[in-house]
Every structure is written in structure tokens, then in C-alpha cells.
Amino acid sequence: MYQFADRMGQVSASAIREIFKALADPEIISFGGGSLANESFPIEVIKEITDQALTEKGPKILQYGITEGWPALRQAYVDHIAKPKGINATVDNVIVTTGASQGIQLLADVFLNPGDVVLVESPTFLGVFSVFNKYFVKCIPVSMDEKGIIVEDLEAKIKEHNPKMLYTIPTFQNPTGRTLPVDRRQKVEELASEHNFIVLEDDPYCDLRFKGETVPNIKTFDKTGNVVLLNSFAKIISPGLRVGTVLAEPEIIQKLTVAKQGADTHTSNLSQEICAEFLNRGLLPGHLEKIRPIYEVRLNTMLNAIQKYFPEGTKYIEPEGGLFIWVELPGKPDVLELFKKAVNDYKVAFVPGIHFCKNPDDGIRHLRLNFSSSSPDQIEEGMKRLGELFSKN
Ligand SMILES: Cc1ncc(COP(=O)(O)O)c(C=O)c1O
Known part of the structure; x- marks a missing residue:
């Protein structure tokens, strides 16, 4: 046994x-x-980028890389993803992760102690239960209506449970497809500032919009540094490349870097270079x-x-x-x-x-x-x- x-x-x-x-x-x-x-x-573009990358930067790509991320990708993420979304950031606000999944894992590493409360939408992405459960935290469900999380219920649960974190997928939520309207996003940020908990804004689907207007990220309203934004290249380029990002205050990024060092040292340089070049060539739109x-x-x-x-x-x-x-x-x-x-x-x-x-x-x-x-x-x-x-x- x-x-x-x-x-x-x-x-x-x-x-x-x-x-x-x-x-x-x-x-x-x-x-x-x-x-x-x-x-x-x-596939054709990725083939071509890979060939060029290995020809021009072969030894650097095949060598160990930097835990915080491939410099070209951190910069390209800031320029082509964060800034166009209205988020004022520098590379010091960014760590590249092995998929958004690792971002969730690392944030759990650096923030969660046994017994802490994490508020989650009900229903939510089932992958987070297997992460949060390992930390012996209590996941408390917050009710949703057709527009997403109900802020009155969120406020009540905050007062009752004093949470360490809210995990939310505000855009095209997994599994419901719901999108949280802007006024509720503002309220979520206000509650996080007032009650001092982390909002983990997981946003892998936002660019797969077929109709309607783009809604600003909760992160755009962040005044206190309590909102942490996860993005992923999984749904917009390829999940197999395993590249995601965490955008947060530098103090949080430094702690995540320590956690990632012990997890996988760094995300694949080649995958990161492919994503960086894809963005820098202006191919994403x-x-x-x-x-x-x-x-x-x-x-x-x-x-x-x-x-x-x-x-x-x-x-x-x-x-x-x-x-x-x-x-x-x-x-x-x-x-x-x-x-x-x-x-x-x-x-x-x-x-x-x-x-x-x-x-x-x-x-x-x-x-x-x-x-x-x-x-x-x-x-x-x-x-x-x-x-x-x-x-x-
Ligand atoms: C809400 C949500 N977050 C994170 C992930 C994982 O993303 P990644 O493939 O970047 O690890 C998924 C995957 O389905 C998801 O639905």
C-alpha cells in the first residue's frame, strides 16, 4: 500500500x-x-516562425530560460494584449506560465493557507476544484443569474466568510457562457478594495467574441492591486503550446516567480517565442x-x-x-x-x-x-x- x-x-x-x-x-x-x-x-505560420526562431536564436531557445518568461513575449503581451485592453502595465507586471492552469496553481501556492476561504462562481470551471482542494481551503459558491455573479450575494458571502480570494471567469464563463456586465465588474473591484481580497480574473475566452460589445476587464478598474488577470494563448493560438500569462503587481509577480522556479523552472522557450513572434508580426487580429x-x-x-x-x-x-x-x-x-x-x-x-x-x-x-x-x-x-x-x- x-x-x-x-x-x-x-x-x-x-x-x-x-x-x-x-x-x-x-x-x-x-x-x-x-x-x-x-x-x-x-500551422503554416507556426512552422515558418519555428524555422526562423531556431535559425536565428537556436542556442538561446534550446538553453534553459528565464523563470519570469521569454523577454520578447513579456513585452509583446504588454504591447499587443494588455495595453489594447486599457491595462497600464510593464513587463514587471507579467509572468509567463505553462498555460493559465499553472497560473491558477501558482496563485494558490503563494496566497492560500489551509482553512482559507475562496469564493467561486456556482457553477465554475471544474479544473479549479482539483487545485484549490489540495490546499485544504474552503470553496464557497456565490450565486449567479443570467448575467453572471450576483453582487449582492457576493457581498453577503464576503461579510460571512472573510475570503482570501474570489475566482471568477467574467467573460463567456466556463461552463455557462455568461458575461458579467460592466457595472458588476466595477462593483467586484470595489468590494475587493474595501475588503482586501484577491480577485483572480481568469479570462481565456474574451477574444472569442462572435457578437456584442467588448466589456472591459475587472483589472481595468483596479486601484489597489488586488486584481490579478490570467490570460492564455490556448484558445487564441493553440492549447498545445501551453503558454499563459499572469498580470499583477510586481510584488505578486516576484512571489509567483519563486513558486514557478520550484515547479518547472520556466515555460518552453520555443512555445514562448512562437507566441511572441505571432504577436509582434501583428498576426493575432x-x-x-x-x-x-x-x-x-x-x-x-x-x-x-x-x-x-x-x-x-x-x-x-x-x-x-x-x-x-x-x-x-x-x-x-x-x-x-x-x-x-x-x-x-x-x-x-x-x-x-x-x-x-x-x-x-x-x-x-x-x-x-x-x-x-x-x-x-x-x-x-x-x-x-x-x-x-x-x-x-
Ligand atoms: C476558465 C478556464 N481557465 C483556465 C483554463 C486552462 O487554460 P490553459 O489551457 O491555458 O491552461 C481553462 C481551460 O479550459 C478554462 O476553461
């Missing part, structure tokens, strides 16, 4: 094990993951213009299919961007049971809503559907099959 660390007892793998098993089955039409369209990857319509077609195909095939009384949120649709089935469905039937008998996968919730009532009749990784034909077929299954129950 192995004597695993106590922290691993806090991490429940069983709930999502089946989902990942299903995603690996090539026979299954998967609306379960968060993968990108294969057609969206700029054109690339986004190219990939958004791919996703918009898939989103619309899925929305139409819900109307066509799902049972009467099905409710859903029509997102203005991102990768997911949050669906509520009518009546009292056993969504976990439906998931098993969907995978085994109908060869279609989704994620049952309950896995995203600390408060199970918030996701008991729900499912998250990903529309980005299947072709329109697969979406049509998969949704037809799901409709058949859901209409029987």
Missing part, C-alpha cells in the same frame, strides 16, 4: 474519469471537452477574424439543434462567444444517468452540470455542451441523438 499525501485525498478523480475515458473513444461524438477546432490552428466564424457557425448549428431536437421546456443560455452552451433540461432528469446512457448507447458525450458546482442544486438539471471541437455535421448528428435520449426521459 502506498502512503499518498493527505492532499491527494482531497482530489476526486472519479467524477470526471468517465468523461475523459469517453473523450478518448474515437467512436464518440464529443461535446464534453474544451478542445479547439483542428482547422483553427495556424487577422487570425481571430479567421477563426471566429468557424466557431460561430458551430455555435449556431448547436443552438438550432437544441430547438429542433431537445424536449420542450429545455432552457439554455445563448452565449456571445466562448466555447460552451449551458443547458437546463425540463422536469427532474437524472443527468448522471443520462450521461452514462449517452456515452454507452448513443455514443455522444457531454459534461453533467453537477461536476461544476459546489452547490449541487445549481447544476442538477444541467449539462455543458462544447461546440468548438466538432464539425457542424457531427453537431447535427450528436444533438439529434441526445434529443432522442432526452425526449425519452
